[in-house]
C-alpha cells in the first residue's frame with residue numbers, strides 16, 4: 508500500500524472511533540504530534556508539583572497537609588503515566604526529559620506564576636485543576652489508546668484535586684476578613700493565567716486543525732475554555748468573590764463572554780520570560796543532577812544482575 512492509501516485507511520479507522528494502539532501503523536506526523544503533546548503534558552505535571560509543594564511545610568493543619576501531600580504525589584504519578592504513554596511512541600524518557608531541561612520542550616504556562624500565599628493552594632486546585640479536568644476529559648476521548656486511557660485514570664484523581672481546592676476557597680471566602688482578602692488576591696492573580704493555560708485562541712492554534720482531524724483533540728481550545736468559564740464563573744460569583752474581568756458576562760444563549768486575554772503576556776511566559784520560569788527549571792535541573800547517583804546505581808545493578816542497561 509502507498510503512504511496515501513495507508514493514511515486513508517488510518518483516517519477511516521479514526522472516523523469509525525477506533526483507538527490507535529502502539530503497534531498500529533500511523534502517519535509520522537501523528538506520532539510526532541502525540542510525542543509533543545504527551546511529553547509536554549508530562550513535563551507540566553512534574554513542574555506543576557513545585558508551586559504547591561512549597562506550601563506543604565506551611566499547611567495550617569495536619570488535614571490540609573495530608574491532602575496537599577497526596578495531591579502533589581498524584582501529580583508525580585501523572586507525570587509517570589504520561590512519560591510511559593510517550594515511550595509507547597518510540598521516544599525515550601531521557602531524550603524527552605533533556606528537551607524539557609534544555610527549554611526545547613514546553614510545559615504549561617500556568618506553572619510559571621508564583622504561589623504567594625496558602626490561599627493560592629486552594630485557588631490552584633479550583634482553577635488550574637478545574638481547567639485541566641476540562642481539557643483532560645476531552646483528551647480521554649483521544650484516538651491514541653495509551654493517552655486516552657492515561658487520561659481516564661488522571662481525571663479521576665484530578666476530581667479530588669479540584670474538590671479539595673474548591674472546599675478550601677469556599678471556606679476562606681466565608682471566613683475571616685483576612686482569609687477573604689487572601690483568597691480574593693489569589694483569584695485576582697490566577698484567573699487570567701488559568702484561561703491562558705487552555706491554549707491560544709483557535710485562530711492562533713497552529714496544531715488544533717491537525718489534532719482535531721486525527722481525533723487527538725475532540726474540542727478546540729476556545730470550546731474547552733468556554734466550558735471552563737461556564738462552570739467556574741457562576742460558582743465563584745456565588746461564593747461572593749469577584750472575578751477580575753469587568754467584561755465577563757453570560758448572554759441570553761448561555762454563552763460566556765470575557766474581556767481581552769493578554770496574549771502578549773502568554774507568549775512571553777511561553778518563551779521563558781514568566782515570573783518563575785528560571786526558578787522552576789532551575790529546581791528541576793538541580794533535582795535531576797542530584798538524582799544522578801540513583802540512576803547510576805540502578806544502571807550498575809541492572810547490568811550486573813540482568814546484563815542489560817536499565818535505561819534503554
Ligand code: 3HC
Nearest residue numbers: 547548551613614615616636639704705706712713714715
Ligand atoms: N503553555 C505552554 N505552551 C502552550 C500552552 C500553554 N498553556 N498552550 C499552547 N502552548 C503552545 C503549544 O504547545 C504550541 O507550541 P508547540 O507547537 O511548540 O508545542 C503553541 O503554543 C500553539 O498552541 P496550540 O494551541 O497550537 O497547541 P495545542 O494544539 O497543543 O494545544 C494544549 C495546547 C491545549 C495545551 C494542548 O497541548 C493540550 O491539550 N495538551 C495536553 C494537556 C496539557 O498539557 N495540560 C497542561 C496542564 S497539566 C496540568 O494542569 C496538571 C494538573 O494536575 C494541574
